Amino acid sequence: MDNKKPKIAALIVAAGTGERFGGGLPKQYLPLLGRPVLTWSIDSFLQHPDISDIRVVIHADHAALYKQATEGLNIPAPIIGGKSRQDSVLRGLEALAPSKPDYVLIHDAARPGVTPELISGICAAVQIGDAVVPGLPVTDTIRRIAGDSVKTENRDGLYTIQTPQAFKFGLILDLHRKHRDSPVTDDAALCELAGQKVTIAPGDKENFKITHADDLALMEQAIAGRCGDVRTGTGYDVHRLVEPAAGRTLKLCGIDVPHDKVLEGHSDADVALHALTDALLGAICDGDIGTHFSPKDARWKGADSATFLKHAGDLIRAQGGIISHVDVTIICEAPKIGPHRDKMRARLGEILSLPLSRVSLKATTTEGLGFTGRREGIAAEAVATVRLPFSRKVSATAENIRKWGT
Numbered sequence: 134m135d136n137k138k139p140k141i142a143a144l145i146v147a148a149g150t151g152e153r154f155g156g157g158l159p160k161q162y163l164p165l166l167g168r169p170v171l172t173w174s175i176d177s178f179l180q181h182p183d184i185s186d187i188r189v190v191i192h193a194d195h196a197a198l199y200k201q202a203t204e205g206l207n208i209p210a211p212i213i214g215g216k217s218r219q220d221s222v223l224r225g226l227e228a229l230a231p232s233k234p235d236y237v238l239i240h241d242a243a244r245p246g247v248t249p250e251l252i253s254g255i256c257a258a259v260q261i262g263d264a265v266v267p268g269l270p271v272t273d274t275i276r277r278i279a280g281d282s283v284k285t286e287n288r289d290g291l292y293t294i295q296t297p298q299a300f301k302f303g304l305i306l307d308l309h310r311k312h313r314d315s316p317v318t319d320d321a322a323l324c325e326l327a328g329q330k331v332t333i334a335p336g337d338k339e340n341f342k343i344t345h346a347d348d349l350a351l352m353e354q355a356i357a358g359r360c361g362d363v364r365t366g367t368g369y370d371v372h373r374l375v376e377p378a379a380g381r382t383l384k385l386c387g388i389d390v391p392h393d394k395v396l397e398g399h400s401d402a403d404v405a406l407h408a409l410t411d412a413l414l415g416a417i418c419d420g421d422i423g424t425h426f427s428p429k430d431a432r433w434k435g436a437d438s439a440t441f442l443k444h445a446g447d448l449i450r451a452q453g454g455i456i457s458h459v460d461v462t463i464i465c466e467a468p469k470i471g472p473h474r475d476k477m478r479a480r481l482g483e484i485l486s487l488p489l490s491r492v493s494l495k496a497t498t499t500e501g502l503g504f505t506g507r508r509e510g511i512a513a514e515a516v517a518t519v520r521l522p523f524s525r526k527v528s529a530t531a532e533n534i535r536k537w538g539t
Contacts, residue, residue: 141256142186142234143178143297147171147199147242148214148221150192160343161242162198166353166455167487169202170343173245173356178238179206180451181249183256186232189242190214190225205443222320223309230306236260237305239320240297246339246355247297249453258334259299264324266299267336268292294319295336304329360455360520368411368515372396372404374508385463385470385511386477386494387439387484392468396511399428403438405461405513409481410438412459412517413445417452439484446485454521456485460493464505464512470496 147161161171171189178184191199191211199211212228214221222239229237236259240247251267258265271291277284298320308323317323321331339355341348374394377383383392384403396402410422419425426433426441449456459481463470470477474494482492499506 139235139260140185140233141183141236141238141259141299142188142229142232142302143184143238143240144222144225144229145171145174145178145187145189145240145242146214146218146221146225147195148190148192149218149243159192159195159198160349162195162202163349164488165245165349166356167482167485167491169198170245170349170352171199171202171242172206174240174242174247175203175206175208176450177247177249177252178240179208181252183253184238186229186234188212188225188229190221205447217316219309219313219317223313226302226306226309229302234302236299237302238297238299239305241342243343244296244340245343246337246341246352248337248340248359251337251340252297254334255297255299258332259301262330262332263301263304264299264321264329265332265334266319266321267295267297267340268333269295269336269338292333293336294321294333295340295342300324357455357457357520360453360522362521362523363457364416364519364521366412366414366416366517366519368408368413368415368517369512370404370407370411371504371510371512372398372402372407373510383468384438385473386461387437387442387480388473388476390468390473400426400433400436400441401438404511405463405477405515406438406442406484408513408515409459409461409517410441410445412515413442413449413456413519416517416519417449417454417521419448439480442481442484449519449521452521454519456487456491457518457520458491458493459485459487459518460516461495462514463494463496464499464514465496466498466501466506466508470494 150159162169165173178187188209189211191214193213212225215224238255255265255267271288271293275286275288277286305320308327312323312326315326324331343349343352375397377395381395382389383395384401386405396404407422414421422441478489478492478494482489504510505512
C-alpha cells in the first residue's frame with residue numbers, strides 16, 4: 134500500500150477588477166477586519182497542513198496592491214492573469230505544472246470566509262473522486278422571471294456551488310488546455326463538458342462570495358461570529374530611562390520620540406510594545422515576551438520591538454483568531470505623549486493590521502510619585518481583546534457527498 138502523502142497545491146484567483154462591486158479599489162484588496170480580503174484566503178491555505186504549494190493569480194495592474202497584501206507572508210511571486218477568469222486559471226495551472234502536484238484546489242479570492250475545516254473536507258474528498266466542489270442545497274423558493282412571465286422552478290437537486298474546487302491536477306490542466314475557447318462559469322463545468330463525474334462535498338454558508346458592497350459587512354459579521362471564544366489579556370512593562378548611547382533613540386509605540394533620555398533594554402526597549410505583546414500572548418495563553426524572545430539571545434540585541442508585536446499577532450491569526458481591540462496606557466512624566474498620539478496609534482494599527490477604530494492609546498502621570506514620578510523610567514499597561522474560533526467539523530464522507538456526471 135502506498136501511504137505517501139499526496140502533494141496538494143492551492144491556486145487563488147485574484148485577477149478580477151471587481152466591476153460589479155464598484156468603488157475605486159478592487160474588492161480583493163479592500164480591508165476586511167483590518168486586513169485585505171485576499172490576505173484572509175492566502176492565510177487559510179498557508180496555515181493548512183495539507184497544502185504544500187500555493188500560488189496567486191493577479192491582474193497586471195495590481196502588483197503594488199498585492200505586494201502590500203502579502204507583506205511578511207512566505208509565498209512565491211504572483212502569476213499575471215489573462216483577459217478572463219478561465220485564462221487566468223490556465224496560466225496559474227501552467228505555472229504550477231513544473232512542481233507536479235497530485236491535486237490542486239482552485240479558489241476565488243472573493244471568498245475570504247474559507248475555513249480550515251472546509252479545506253480539509255475538500256482535500257479528503259478529492260482523493261476519493263478526481264473532481265470535487267463544495268456545495269449547499271438550495272432551500273429558497275426559486276422563480277424564473279421572463280418579461281411578464283413568472284414560473285416557480287423545482288428546487289429538488291439544485292445546489293449552489295462554491296470554491297475551493299479540487300481536481301486531480303493532470304485532469305484539470307488537460308481540460309483547461311482543451312477547452313480554453315469554451316467559456317464556462319467555474320472549473321467544474323469543464324468536467325461536465327468532458328463527461329467527468331464531479332463530487333459535491335458539503336459547503337459552508339459563510340463561504341459566500343463578496344460581490345456587492347453589503348457583502349463585505351456580512352463577511353465581517355460572519356468571521357467575527359465564528360470566533361465566539363472571547364479572550365482578554367493584560368500586559369505590563371517597565372524600562373529605566375538612561376543617558377542615550379550613540380545612535381540610540383527613545384522608542385514608544387514603534388516611533389522615535391524626541392527626548393533627552395532613552396529607555397534601557399536588550400532590544401529597543403519599547404515599553405509600550407512590550408506590554409501590548411504580553412497582553413496578546415496572555416489572551417491566547419502562550420507565555421510572555423521573554424518566552425518567545427529571550428533577553429539572553431543575542432539575536433534580539435537592539436531589535437525593533439515591532440517584530441515581537443507582529444509575532445504575537447501572527448500567532449493569533451494562525452489559530453484562526455482576530456484581534457478585536459487593543460488599549461495601551463503609557464505612564465510617564467516626560468516626554469509628553471499627546472503630540473505623538475495619532476502617529477503612535479497609526480503605527481500600532483500598521484503592525485497589527487488593525488483599523489484605528491480598534492486601537493486605543495492613552496497616557497497619564499503619577500503626579501510626581503514613584504519611579505515614574507521621579508522620571509527614572511517609563512511604564513506601560515495594555516489590555517487586548519481577542520476572539521478565537523470554536524472548532525467546527527465539516528466532513529466529506531460517503532454519506533454526505535453527491536456526484537453528478539454524464
